[in-house]
Amino acid sequence: MARKQSDYLAALLADEATIETKSAAPEMATTVETAAPAPLAATSPMPEPLVETALPHRSERLRGTTLLGRESALARVATGEVRQVTQLLLDPARVRVWAGNARSYEHLSAESCQELIDSIVAEGGQKVPAVVRRVEGDPDYDYEVIAGTRRHWSISWLRRNSYPDLKFVAQVVQLDDEAAFRLADLENRARKDVSDLERARNYAQALKDHYGNHLTRMAERLKLSKGWLSKMLKVAGLPDAVLDAFASPADVQLKPAYPLAQAVDDRTASPAILREAKVLARLQDERRKAGDPALPASEVIARLLAAPKVGEAKPRPLVYHGRDGRVAVSVQSANRQGVTLRLHAGAGIERERMIELVRNALLNLDEEGRGLQR
Template sequence: MARKQSDYLAALLADEAVQTKAEPGDSSVMEDTPPPAPPRPDRMRGTTLLGRESALARVASGEVRQVTQLLLDPARVRVWKGNARSYEHLSEESCGELIDSIIAEGGQKVPAMVRRVDGDPDHEFEVIAGTRRHWSISWLRANSYPEMQFVAQVVVLDDEAAFRLADLENRARKDVSDLERARNYAQALHDHYGNHMSRMAERLKLSKGWLSKMLKVASIPDAVLAAFASPADVQLKPAYPLAQALDDRSATPAILREARTITRQQEERRARGTPALGANEVIARLLAAPKVAEERTAPRTYEGAHGRTAITVQSSNRQGVTLRLHAGSGVDTRRLLEIVHDALMDLEESGLGLQR
């Protein structure tokens, strides 16, 4: 048989009607038989065949699989701890556009990625990718839209593959802060890659240099991060020099002291309802703290008559203040006491006085 297999498949898949030839004189058959459809051009027939053969081949190879989407109660779905996004920092404000979109479209259109969980009586699935969608549907169900369902696609992934999937989605999300991603990478480095940064960079298709900087930012302690109005303010480029400065053990105490001061100021601003200190100002103050502390601890001198030194502040610490009164300053005792008072007041204003 000389016909090609494609021609044979074309004949099987063709949608043309099969006509029955009428016997001579049998008019009823001719009247009941619909007119034959016009023959399909060979060019069109080949195109259709190629499209169908391609689709069948993709299904057979596993490249294309049937995808089932589930409608879930978000209360029965937990968020996977390996996701970078900080669920507790999501809010109506941060998810506002997504909430409005879900309402306008009559429901969630883009499914989240979830996987099944075992041994948890309260949850059947956990979110791998789609944390904001989960939060938004949960919020809507609690606020006038109880019929809203969480649309999800079930995937079968191990933890490392789940991490890579979540990371790919988060890279395209501007609302995932560099700090969130950095700490997520630091945890994943330990959990999935045996602390081998090169292997992790290769698996994620990331630059080793860039990944190294992210991991460095992840090392910034919570006491310093508390000085920022929000974790979202901590971005890679400005935060990296701060993380490097914290490697200097002699500079760390001054940075931590300044961080505590800024944290108190941020709390006071929130209480008053005034705008928080911006990230650039916070980072500038933290980086300058070691130098400022060095200047504060340097000996200070106060002059008497004719430019002569009257008093030197030799030290100021938690144990007390040490002053040296110089002979031959050319001032009397009353003026000398006034200079002592000025020195003590300067120390108080700089945070190094007796009342700290």
């Protein structure tokens, strides 16, 4: 090492035994992993008269050896052999979630994060740091979460519920948006609670924002199959009107939803599918209000795919349920002569609810083009 560099390091390190860095904020904790100085060789005892003359020489030797060890440690940090990792203890209210993350923050709940919440409480805090980057020009936030959305939500929830002193532990990185997207995607691939639809729509947005709509380039950067990615992007194109037919967007999985996405792209089949989706959305809403279980995704997809063929065959009778899944109202026929409804006894509902179901049946028939002619 050149003398000027050696002098600079000597002045910088002075006589400190370890490398120290000042915190950027009172809540920040910085750790640096460095190589230990080389051990000194043992020296044999010296005669008393020689000690006074030998001490200055030994002191210089110690300082030189220690300096070389420090220089070696800094060199290893500079070359990347040893990495400095900075972790912050943050107020989660000053941290926002990056919009490029696939996970839907508003759909998180204490139930979906219960295991993580219990773990944080049992361990006395968050042990695995999230990944954040600094925010510029936003007076409300200092950082944004790239990976660790559930940890951010859980700490925020705990601070509102009996643990106000908990801090959000995060590691700060410098990433552009494309690199941040790849990092978030890698984390989300291992998470079962990130639905295929969430990931699909995240990919569709990233294709436009980061890859100039070049599918091949995106597949290469993400190390994904081009065919699989193409299917995900097709599912991402499902219109909201079709998604409303499902009890939850999380029910939309890639394998069964891909044929549906293809069918929606068919101009001849699309109108019938959209009409059936409206009927199913209304039925799902009725079931929620009545406290009945929602229609499963498999049944929803089957009915949507069958919708284009319904007009060719005999129309499927519409059925409306009361309590405990018992049939309350069913459409027996609907044609030019009129509409025939059957009100079933023993449905276990009040008369006002029965009238509401009759009204819903007539509205659904109108949407299908089979309603009463005026």
